[in-house]
Amino acid sequence: MKKLLILGAGTAGTMVANKLSHMLSREEWKITIVDQHETHYYQPGFLFIPFGIYGENDVIKPKRDFIPQGVEMIVSEIKLIEPEENRVRIAKDDRFLYYDFLIIATGTHPCPEETPGLTEGEWRNSIHDFYTHEGAIALAKKLRTWDGGRLVVNIMELPYKCPVAPLEFIFLADWYFHERQMRDKVELTLVTPLPGAFTKPRAAQLLGNTLEDKNINLVPEFYPERVDPERKVLVSYEDEEVPYDLLITVPVNRGADVIGISGLGDELNHVPVDKHTFLSTQFDNIFALGDAANLPTSKAGSVAHFAAEVFVENFMRYIEGQEMISSFDGHANCFIESGFGKGILIDFNYDVEPLPGKFPLPGIGPFSLLQESEMNHWGKMMFRWMYWNILLKGKEMPITAQMSMAGKWN
Amino acid sequence: MSMTKEFAGKTILLDDEGFMENPAEWDKAVAEELAAEIGISPLTDGHWQVIDFCRADHQSQGEAPTLRRITQLAGVPTKELYKLFPKGPAKKVAFVSGLKKPTGCI
Ligand SMILES: Cc1cc2nc3c(=O)[nH]c(=O)nc-3n(C[C@H](O)[C@H](O)[C@H](O)COP(=O)(O)OP(=O)(O)OC[C@H]3O[C@@H](n4cnc5c(N)ncnc54)[C@H](O)[C@@H]3O)c2cc1C
Numbered sequence: 283m284k285k286l287l288i289l290g291a292g293t294a295g296t297m298v299a300n301k302l303s304h305m306l307s308r309e310e311w312k313i314t315i316v317d318q319h320e321t322h323y324y325q326p327g328f329l330f331i332p333f334g335i336y337g338e339n340d341v342i343k344p345k346r347d348f349i350p351q352g353v354e355m356i357v358s359e360i361k362l363i364e365p366e367e368n369r370v371r372i373a374k375d376d377r378f379l380y381y382d383f384l385i386i387a388t389g390t391h392p393c394p395e396e397t398p399g400l401t402e403g404e405w406r407n408s409i410h411d412f413y414t415h416e417g418a419i420a421l422a423k424k425l426r427t428w429d430g431g432r433l434v435v436n437i438m439e440l441p442y443k444c445p446v447a448p449l450e451f452i453f454l455a456d457w458y459f460h461e462r463q464m465r466d467k468v469e470l471t472l473v474t475p476l477p478g479a480f481t482k483p484r485a486a487q488l489l490g491n492t493l494e495d496k497n498i499n500l501v502p503e504f505y506p507e508r509v510d511p512e513r514k515v516l517v518s519y520e521d522e523e524v525p526y527d528l529l530i531t532v533p534v535n536r537g538a539d540v541i542g543i544s545g546l547g548d549e550l551n552h553v554p555v556d557k558h559t560f561l562s563t564q565f566d567n568i569f570a571l572g573d574a575a576n577l578p579t580s581k582a583g584s585v586a587h588f589a590a591e592v593f594v595e596n597f598m599r600y601i602e603g604q605e606m607i608s609s610f611d612g613h614a615n616c617f618i619e620s621g622f623g624k625g626i627l628i629d630f631n632y633d634v635e636p637l638p639g640k641f642p643l644p645g646i647g648p649f650s651l652l653q654e655s656e657m658n659h660w661g662k663m664m665f666r667w668m669y670w671n672i673l674l675k676g677k678e679m680p681i682t683a684q685m686s687m688a689g690k691w692n
Numbered sequence: 693m694s695m696t697k698e699f700a701g702k703t704i705l706l707d708d709e710g711f712m713e714n715p716a717e718w719d720k721a722v723a724e725e726l727a728a729e730i731g732i733s734p735l736t737d738g739h740w741q742v743i744d745f746c747r748a749d750h751q752s753q754g755e756a757p758t759l760r761r762i763t764q765l766a767g768v769p770t771k772e773l774y775k776l777f778p779k780g781p782a783k784k785v786a787f788v789s790g791l792k793k794p795t796g797c798i
Contacts, residue, residue, distance in 0.1 A: 439760070440758075477780070503779055503780055505759075505770075505774075507770070507771070519770050519771055519773075519774040520774050520778065520779070548761070549758070549760045549761050549764050549765075550760065578795035
């Protein structure tokens with residue numbers, strides 16, 4: 283029996299386990315997947331919890347419900363990857379798992395302790411986050427009783443997962459305080475290390491205008507060194523300061539520690555891979571998928587989905603000693619919730635920046651690209667159903683893995 | 693869309709954001725003029741330590757290093773980098789070193 287070992291049963295790991303369990307012969311292959319948690323979190327839903335749009339139970343399901351029959355699931359922390367020995371040490375029973383092929387899908391996670399001052403004293407008091415389940419729940423409680431002031435959303439470092447989430451958060455905050463008839467008591471500011479609201483020029487411009495229309499301040503090119511929790515200021519490496527009453531931060535994102543300890547990561551524990559095939563640059567039987575990989579595209583569930591489609595096709599050839607002919611183009615497709623029941627859709631890849639136009643989706647669309655619409659908001663809300671019922675189960679989505687220029691205006 | 697521009701007597705090909713297309717066209721005199729263009733002049737030993745690291749890292753990795761990579765591997769503290777190349781050091785040092793903008797920022 284050949285052994286395929288998947289590390290991490292999040293979005294990418296679960297999707298690939300489902301797809302490959304149908305494609306690989308049961309007689310020849312044993313598939314094992316390891317994760318430290320029993321619970322699967324629908325992370326895009328964390329955005330809606332602080333505003334009471336989703337409750338804490340709306341974003342969780344048991345991981346096991348999504349692991350296909352015939353795939354062994356082990357719940358344990360992963361301690362060490364030993365690529366030279368083709369084995370992985372897990373905490374449970376202090377065991378080794380041996381593999382012929384390894385897929386690393388351990389994601390990336392927020393590390394607030396990386397920034398001095400962030401977790402000292404004021405954490406979950408005047409400093410909050412929404413990138414974790416607990417963080418989003420604590421923030422919902424805070425916002426319910428907050429009486430206004432300077433609300434600052436800041437990004438600590440690049441890259442971080444879901445690059446549009448901080449923007450969505452601040453758009454929704456604008457709506458939320460309007461609804462509560464206290465928008466005039468709240469000053470909203472987005473502080474980012476990027477030169478604008480987003481990296482890619484046309485989207486940055488459009489999103490920058492949207493911020494202005496909503497009376498939200500933007501402080502670009504601000505790289506925070508520390509937070510002074512007593513004076514309630516964010517301090518940059520150039521000693522500039524941004525004062526806040528309520529700081530909502532996107533902490534430094536790092537890949538799993540085990541990646542770093544095992545010598546498989548870059549400076550932030552993301553795994554260097556070929557950006558078209560996801561093959562490790564160091565070992566020819568290791569792949570990294572999803573947020574765990576250091577790909578130069580957005581760290582997002584939609585990217586993991588498109589990547590998984592390309593990956594499984596290639597993998598079936600690779601194990602037969604054939605060349606990998608499919609090439610991932612960096613395709614990302616993100617609904618940006620913009621408040622007041624509207625959303626914006628962006629679709630792009632390694633080479634083509636988000637462009638305006640119409641995004642055709644058979645049976646449902648079209649959605650308007652780089653433009654606010656109610657339809658895009660429904661797209662975003664529908665995404666949760668698609669995530670649990672189609673995406674995770676590895677079923678076909680009506681969107682092609684490679685980006686298409688259809689409907690885009692150049 | 694690319695364009696060309698004169699630096700230190702050489703005609704240099706630039707990408708649409710003004711970064712050099714071809715790192716092989718770069719030399720130290722070009723670096724001085726690129727730096728002057730973004731208000732950094734003259735280049736000191738401190739600058740050169742970072743530039744040399746970025747050139748070498750690009751050679752081995754195929755792309756310009758991110759800020760964190762520079763601070764960790766070249767041993768230059770972030771604060772110092774910001775003094776040398778104010779406002780976006782990773783981008784600025786790539787510009788002066790004749791490299792493309794780092795892709796770490798998506
Ligand atoms: C607030 C927020 C909003 C978002 N919005 C969107 C959106 O609108 N659209 C979109 O496409 N994406 C969005 N995303 C991003 C999306 O959730 C991620 O990109 C996606 O989940 C990545 O999948 P992954 O499998 O790579 O990582 P994950 O799903 O994070 O899975 C990693 C798994 O590895 C496990 N693991 C890690 N280390 C270990 C270890 N040492 N031992 C055992 N197990 C380990 C973890 O427990 C986890 O289950 C959002 C994310 C956040 C936080």
